[in-house]
Amino acid sequence: MVSTGASRVPEWRSTTVGSAKRQNKAAIIHEIVYSEEQRIITPDKELNRVLGGGIVPGSLVLIGGEPGIGKSTLMLQLALSLPKTKVLYISGEESEQQIKMRAERLSQQSRAECYILTETSIQNIFKQAEAVRPDIVVIDSIQTLHSQQIESAPGSVSQVRECTAELLRYAKESNVPVFIVGHITKDGSIAGPKVLEHMVDTVLQFEGDRHHVYRILRAVKNRFGSSSELGIYEMQGAGLREVSNPSEIMISQRDEPTSGVAIATMLEGIRPLMIEVQALVGNSAFGTPQRSSTGFDTKRLNMLLAVLEKRFGFRLSAQDVFLNITGGLRVEDPAIDLAVIAAIISSQQDIPLPSNITLAGEVGLSGEIRAVNRIEQRIAEAEKLGFEGIFIPKHNTKGLDAKKYNIAIRPVGKLEDIFRALFG
Numbered sequence: 001m002v003s004t005g006a007s008r009v010p011e012w013r014s015t016t017v018g019s020a021k022r023q024n025k026a027a028i029i030h031e032i033v034y035s036e037e038q039r040i041i042t043p044d045k046e047l048n049r050v051l052g053g054g055i056v057p058g059s060l061v062l063i064g065g066e067p068g069i070g071k072s073t074l075m076l077q078l079a080l081s082l083p084k085t086k087v088l089y090i091s092g093e094e095s096e097q098q099i100k101m102r103a104e105r106l107s108q109q110s111r112a113e114c115y116i117l118t119e120t121s122i123q124n125i126f127k128q129a130e131a132v133r134p135d136i137v138v139i140d141s142i143q144t145l146h147s148q149q150i151e152s153a154p155g156s157v158s159q160v161r162e163c164t165a166e167l168l169r170y171a172k173e174s175n176v177p178v179f180i181v182g183h184i185t186k187d188g189s190i191a192g193p194k195v196l197e198h199m200v201d202t203v204l205q206f207e208g209d210r211h212h213v214y215r216i217l218r219a220v221k222n223r224f225g226s227s228s229e230l231g232i233y234e235m236q237g238a239g240l241r242e243v244s245n246p247s248e249i250m251i252s253q254r255d256e257p258t259s260g261v262a263i264a265t266m267l268e269g270i271r272p273l274m275i276e277v278q279a280l281v282g283n284s285a286f287g288t289p290q291r292s293s294t295g296f297d298t299k300r301l302n303m304l305l306a307v308l309e310k311r312f313g314f315r316l317s318a319q320d321v322f323l324n325i326t327g328g329l330r331v332e333d334p335a336i337d338l339a340v341i342a343a344i345i346s347s348q349q350d351i352p353l354p355s356n357i358t359l360a361g362e363v364g365l366s367g368e369i370r371a372v373n374r375i376e377q378r379i380a381e382a383e384k385l386g387f388e389g390i391f392i393p394k395h396n397t398k399g400l401d402a403k404k405y406n407i408a409i410r411p412v413g414k415l416e417d418i419f420r421a422l423f424g
Helices: 011-016 046-053 069-078 095-105 122-131 157-174 195-199 298-312 334-349 375-384 417-421
Strands: 060-065 086-091 113-117 136-140 178-182 204-207 214-222 230-236 240-244 263-270 271-283 291-294 319-325 357-359 390-394 408-412
Touching: 046 230, 060 069, 060 157, 060 195, 069 086, 069 178, 069 240, 069 390, 086 122, 095 113, 095 240, 113 122, 113 334, 122 157, 136 157, 136 417, 157 195, 157 390, 195 357, 263 334, 263 375, 271 334, 271 375, 291 298, 298 334, 298 417, 334 357, 334 417, 375 390, 408 417
Parallel strands: 060 178, 060 204, 086 113, 086 136, 136 178, 263 357, 291 319, 357 390, 390 408
Antiparallel strands: 204 214, 214 230, 230 240, 263 271, 271 319
16 A cells, blocks of 8 residues: 655655556557666776676676675775765675775775665665665675565575565666675575576676686676676775786796797687687696696587697697686687697697797687687787787688788688698
């Protein structure tokens, strides 16, 4: 029953009054009026990129990651970096004093209009949201919240689903963006029901090793932008620092040439990156050779090893093969196949590769080098970082104006061409 008189209906709930009687009507698509959403641009350029250009009003964003990876630091840093934006930061895991201590370490709280609320009841949270009227809401974390309408314990499937549904209604009806921090399970998926990821607009995964300084923010799902973007941060004592040129940190600065190292030109979303591929090939001390890869699909590694053995006679079946993608990055771009094979043969033959060349190309089962997408962006990134040569598939040379680049473009059609050029 809707009350009248002195009891005022909250602004974000006012649009639902009488909604049960309202009926939507079908509309022809060309008659629908579309207006571009005015995004909230944050000082964090990496976060803007991953979100598709900024925060969309009324969106519900879920951020998952391992304990201690920096999810709360990222969200508090966002809340403190918006001086003209009213942010309601809700924590069910830390006290106000703990958050204040972390804010002082970030040294940004003096100019921020950030309200801190330590609360786990979803009903009380909405009362405070009505009083504060924030521009952005941050929930840390969804597993700590509970609704009085559900009798189960906080963190249960029903509680997580109900609280997320309430936050979704709040975001859409008030047009206030809501960020939700979520725990993950042992296999790396968001804890709680799978429907949680379907309910939200954007799912971000915060990845990295707690023992290393670099963190990767990856978009797993995004209704307002590309779902293949990533942002890279460096964890410092004063918080997370944006890494504007990640190619420099992913390429080791070596004093002397080392075998088993190749530089690949890859794309993550629309962002070109130069990454270092390291391989180690040695004789197996046991009956069964080991196949291990970090950051690269092991099944694809086995396929490339089979191509080398079947088509070109490299005896790798009795040797251990270890592959590593530096920087903690997990790579899915098939264009790094060429660099993987070059690093493996370089390690097996103990012949260092030139440090001023890079490679981009997908390898087929017959040993052919297949074309890759956005080759001009890859070439431009390699040229910007000072590389003198780049090997690309010859099928990518159609329509390519090589004269406008100051880098030597070496087209190759088969793996034999690479072996001849690099190993003689």
